[in-house]
Amino acid sequence: xxxxxxxxxxxxxxxxxxxxxxxxxxxxxxxxxxxxxxxxxxxxxxxxxxxxxxxxxxxxxxxxxxxxxxxxxxxxxxxxxxxxxxxxxxxxxxxxxxxxxxxxxxxxxxxxxxxxxxxxxxxxxxxxxxxxxxxxxxxxxxxxxxxxxxxxxxxxxxxxxxxxxxxxxxxxxxxxxxxxxxxxxxxxxxxxxxxxxxxxxxxxxxxxxxxxxxxxxxxxxxxxxxxxxxxxxxxxxxxxxxxxxxxxxxxxxxxxxxxxxxxxxxxxxxxxxxxxxxxxxxxxxxxxxxxxxxxxxxxxxxxxxxxxxxxxxxxxxxxxxxxxxxxxxxxxxxxxxxxxxxxxxxxxxxxxxxxxxxxxxxxxxxxxxxxxxxxxxxxxxxxxxxxxxxxxxxxxxxxxxxxxxxxxxxxxxxxxxxxxx
Amino acid sequence: xxxxxxxxxxxxxxxxxxxxxxxxxxxxxxxxxxxxxxxxxxxxxxxxxxxxxxxxxxxxxxxxxxxxxxxxxxxxxxxxxxxxxxxxxxxxxxxxxxxxxxxxxxxxxxxxxxxxxxxxxxxxxxxxxxxxxxxxxxxxxxxxxxxxxxxxxxxxxxxxxxxxxxxxxxxxxxxxxxxxxxxxxxxxxxxxxxxxxxxxxxxxxxxxxxxxxxxxxxxxxxxxxxxxxxxxxxxxxxxxxxxxxxxxxxxxxxxxxxxxxxxxxxxxxxxxxxxxxxxxxxxxxxxxxxxxxxxxxxxxxxxxxxxxxxxxxxxxxxxxxxxxxxxxxxxxxxxxxxxxxxxxxxxxxxxxxxxxxxxxxxxxxxxxxxxxxxxxxxxxxxxxxxxxxxxxxxxxxxxxxxxxxxxxxxxxxxxxxxxxx
Numbered sequence: 001x002x003x004x005x006x007x008x009x010x011x012x013x014x015x016x017x018x019x020x021x022x023x024x025x026x027x028x029x030x031x032x033x034x035x036x037x038x039x040x041x042x043x044x045x046x047x048x049x050x051x052x053x054x055x056x057x058x059x060x061x062x063x064x065x066x067x068x069x070x071x072x073x074x075x076x077x078x079x080x081x082x083x084x085x086x087x088x089x090x091x092x093x094x095x096x097x098x099x100x101x102x103x104x105x106x107x108x109x110x111x112x113x114x115x116x117x118x119x120x121x122x123x124x125x126x127x128x129x130x131x132x133x134x135x136x137x138x139x140x141x142x143x144x145x146x147x148x149x150x151x152x153x154x155x156x157x158x159x160x161x162x163x164x165x166x167x168x169x170x171x172x173x174x175x176x177x178x179x180x181x182x183x184x185x186x187x188x189x190x191x192x193x194x195x196x197x198x199x200x201x202x203x204x205x206x207x208x209x210x211x212x213x214x215x216x217x218x219x220x221x222x223x224x225x226x227x228x229x230x231x232x233x234x235x236x237x238x239x240x241x242x243x244x245x246x247x248x249x250x251x252x253x254x255x256x257x258x259x260x261x262x263x264x265x266x267x268x269x270x271x272x273x274x275x276x277x278x279x280x281x282x283x284x285x286x287x288x289x290x291x292x293x294x295x296x297x298x299x300x301x302x303x304x305x306x307x308x309x310x311x312x313x314x315x316x317x318x319x320x321x322x323x324x325x326x327x328x329x330x331x332x333x334x335x336x337x338x339x340x341x342x343x344x345x346x347x348x349x350x351x352x353x354x355x356x357x358x359x360x361x362x363x364x365x366x367x368x369x370x371x372x373x374x375x376x377x378x379x380x381x382x383x384x385x386x387x388x389x390x391x392x393x394x395x396x397x398x399x400x401x402x403x404x405x406x407x408x409x410x411x412x413x414x415x416x417x418x419x420x421x
Numbered sequence: 422x423x424x425x426x427x428x429x430x431x432x433x434x435x436x437x438x439x440x441x442x443x444x445x446x447x448x449x450x451x452x453x454x455x456x457x458x459x460x461x462x463x464x465x466x467x468x469x470x471x472x473x474x475x476x477x478x479x480x481x482x483x484x485x486x487x488x489x490x491x492x493x494x495x496x497x498x499x500x501x502x503x504x505x506x507x508x509x510x511x512x513x514x515x516x517x518x519x520x521x522x523x524x525x526x527x528x529x530x531x532x533x534x535x536x537x538x539x540x541x542x543x544x545x546x547x548x549x550x551x552x553x554x555x556x557x558x559x560x561x562x563x564x565x566x567x568x569x570x571x572x573x574x575x576x577x578x579x580x581x582x583x584x585x586x587x588x589x590x591x592x593x594x595x596x597x598x599x600x601x602x603x604x605x606x607x608x609x610x611x612x613x614x615x616x617x618x619x620x621x622x623x624x625x626x627x628x629x630x631x632x633x634x635x636x637x638x639x640x641x642x643x644x645x646x647x648x649x650x651x652x653x654x655x656x657x658x659x660x661x662x663x664x665x666x667x668x669x670x671x672x673x674x675x676x677x678x679x680x681x682x683x684x685x686x687x688x689x690x691x692x693x694x695x696x697x698x699x700x701x702x703x704x705x706x707x708x709x710x711x712x713x714x715x716x717x718x719x720x721x722x723x724x725x726x727x728x729x730x731x732x733x734x735x736x737x738x739x740x741x742x743x744x745x746x747x748x749x750x751x752x753x754x755x756x757x758x759x760x761x762x763x764x765x766x767x768x769x770x771x772x773x774x775x776x777x778x779x780x781x782x783x784x785x786x787x788x789x790x791x792x793x794x795x796x797x798x799x800x801x802x803x804x805x806x807x808x809x810x811x812x813x814x815x816x817x818x819x820x821x822x823x824x825x826x827x828x829x830x831x832x833x834x835x836x837x838x839x840x841x842x
Contacts, residue, residue: 015446015447015450015463016450016460016461016462016463017450017451017454017460018446018447018448018449018450018451018452018453018454018460019451019454020447021442021444021446021447022443022446022447022463023442025436025439025442025443025465026436026439026441026442026443027439028439029436029437029438029439030438030439030440031439032439033438033439033440038437038467039437039438039439039467040437040466040467040471041437041464041465041466041467041471041475042436042437042443042464042465042466043462043463043464043465044446044462044463044464044465045461045462045463046460046461046462050461050462054462057478193493193494193495196495210434210435210438210440212435212440212441269725270719272698272701275702276701276702276704276705276706276710276714277693277698277699277700277701277702277704277705277717277719278698278702279698280693280697280698280701280702280719280721281696281697281698281699281701281702283697283698284697284698284719284721285697285808285809287771287772287773287774287775287808288774289697289721290721290722293697293721293722294721294722294724294725295718295719295720295721295722295725295726295729296698296718296719296721296725297716297717297718297719297729298691298698298701298705298716298717298718298719299716300701300705300710300711300714300715300716300717301711301714301715301716303715303759304690304715304716304717304759305716307758307759308716308718308729308758337728337729338724338725338728350708351708352525352708353708353709354708360527361527383529384526384527385553386525386551387706387708388706
């Protein structure tokens with residue numbers, strides 16, 4: 001295909017003054033991405049004629065140029081003239097557009113707004129059912145390259161309608177594509193830059209990938225290449241990351257766990273030290289969480305572990321709060337009080353201080369107890385990007401591990417496969 | 422003044438792919454506009470090294486250039502190199518930044534991330550307390566013009582902090598506003614649009630105002646006009662909002678409370694129903710919180726309220742979980758177990774379902790108990806913008822009220838003044 005790259009130019013002084021936030025760039029670029037088009041840059045400029053010089057740069061850079069704004073009737077509205085200038089053509093009057101304008105405005109059509117019915121020669125008008133300024137689309141030739149240019153009005157309502165009804169379908173035909181092939185995945189605990197490195201190593205054929213950091217996961221997608229290659233790459237990734245840390249679909253560890261609890265009508269309680277209430281907070285984020293969540297204890301101080309959960313003083317003295325023995329007693333303590341199906345506990349070094357050689361920052365012990373299953377504990381060392389991040393990933397780890405524990409899996413085996421957290 | 426125009430450049434492929442929408446352009450340009458600076462253009466580009474050519478254009482165009490992103494440790498992160506290239510200088514290593522990075526990452530400091538402690542010669546590093554990449558600021562000379570350049574990290578939290586604490590004050594001095602005539606305030610619980618309306622009514626003279634939504638407060642500032650007029654307007658606002666909901670400085674209710682607890686060497690515990698662990702999570706966000714935080718109970722189910730806190734079955738049956746009697750028993754229950762100086766409790770309707778005519782969505786009861794003071798309870802009706810917002814504001818309310826309770830104030834009198842929550 002000849003149209004691989006795009007530049008977007010949004011014209012509006014209310015944007016450069018920071019009065020309103022631009023939304024066109026994201027709207028347009030996300031649709032271009034789906035068509036496999038690479039957006040080189042998105043430029044937000046004043047409606048003071050800057051488009052003239054900006055357009056010259058964009059034509060040098062990109063195969064497709066999408067302009068919004070600058071189509072009004074005043075002398076500041078320079079999009080038409082600028083495109084004509086760069087294309088080396090005159091403006092012409094489009095009779096159908098003039099007729100449409102007369103129908104809309106009646107007697108108020110005059111010298112000023114008639115300009116809205118004029119377009120660069122060789123460009124085609126695009127109707128605007130929601131406003132007075134039609135858009136236009138067409139091509140210019142520059143150094144033996146064909147550059148496609150579309151201009152749309154700035155007001156969001158008008159732009160939306162015109163973009164999705166006319167401009168986007170036109171661009172789709174230019175790139176010979178109608179539908180985008182792409183799959184979504186979710187990854188947990190592993191840093192974004194580490195996922196990037198793993199992806200480089202796992203790449204297959206022409207498959208492209210991308211990540212997006214979100215609080216409790218990293219969204220991941222694979223696109224381009226063949227469907228078979230994308231599946232192969234996903235399998236490589238999953239093997240490398242660990243099967244629990246790179247999963248299909250747009251999901252979180254919390255969603256997986258709570259859906260499962262609801263389906264099975266099971267209940268949960270927790271006793272938290274280093275996560276300090278975060279697990280409980282997340283488990284109650286959803287309305288209706290009372291169907292599976294009993295409650296829990298935030299046993300931050302050692303006295304709280306003893307008074308509220310019955311953790312033994314000797315255990316804390318002998319093994320410390322961050323230990324297998326303590327998290328087991330915490331989990332069993334809350335399980336006994338609550339009589340829930342499952343209980344989890346956390347105790348670790350969230351940082352930024354408190355790490356030792358033996359128990360560095362990010363060392364977290366997790367404990368699990370149940371009415372029906374033997375208790376288990378496991379230690380995970382989470383790379384520290386700071387206290388908040390450690391605590392977030394500790395909560396996610398607890399949810400992933402509880403899901404495995406529910407299924408009777410040996411947790412030591414599970415965490416062995418987590419090489420990159 | 423010599424610095425009249427600006428170009429903003431936001432680097433991020435997740436932006437040009439349309440995965441997320443840029444918010445930096447509006448944030449930065451609106452502040453520049455307030456300083457009388459004209460933003461020529463805002464450019465959103467890929468992190469593929471495009472910054473190099475874009476920077477050359479911007480230096481030709483504008484007196485101030487603000488770059489966000491491209492400061493990471495990978496070879497795609499070209500902001501440093503590009504600025505050095507255009508300035509015609511080498512990179513140098515900043516020892517203080519290296520030391521700070523080692524403190525943050527320990528052994529994980531290696532070849533890749535050491536680059537984050539290097540800066541173009543003649544440029545000054547700008548600390549980043551919330552991330553690993555410092556920013557930098559400085560000048561280059563081009564055709565007898567001095568162009569000011571500031572580079573900041575892309576993640577919004579980091580950028581926000583750096584922009585308002587360091588870069589914006591620096592730019593203010595460049596344009597001859599030696600001191601940014603502006604005062605910062607913080608407002609709690611009241612919606613941003615409501616604050617805007619109140620501000621309209623309370624305006625004095627030429628005073629300008631602005632709000633910025635943050636998770637646990639709305640940052641508010643007053644600028645322009647005379648200092649006297651700004652003070653007068655603040656007094657109007659505080660009277661209208663309620664003295665606890667519009668306060669001086671950049672702070673949160675949590676900060677005020679925890680500072681006070683630390684200074685007085687007092688301790689706290691909590692028992693939470695509707696906030697579901699959020700109060701505990703917030704109280705433990707800070708490292709060192711073990712000096713004041715004992716822990717608490719998330720008594721989400723009624724059984725948890727009874728088993729863990731000793732709330733009486735008859736109380737729950739007669740008055741319901743969302744009642745004065747229940748929150749008093751919850752607060753007294755955890756206070757007895759924990760022996761902390763103070764205890765707080767929450768129980769309410771976070772929504773989106775569960776509201777009744779009698780107890781609509783957002784109805785929250787708060788209870789307080791102490792070794793030294795009589796228990797108190799108070800009901801607050803928080804306007805519902807959704808479950809998450811209600812829970813966030815419920816936690817904030819608990820912290821504000823505890824601070825008043827500590828001082829022996831009658832809480833009924835306090836909430837009477839809160840007309841706009």
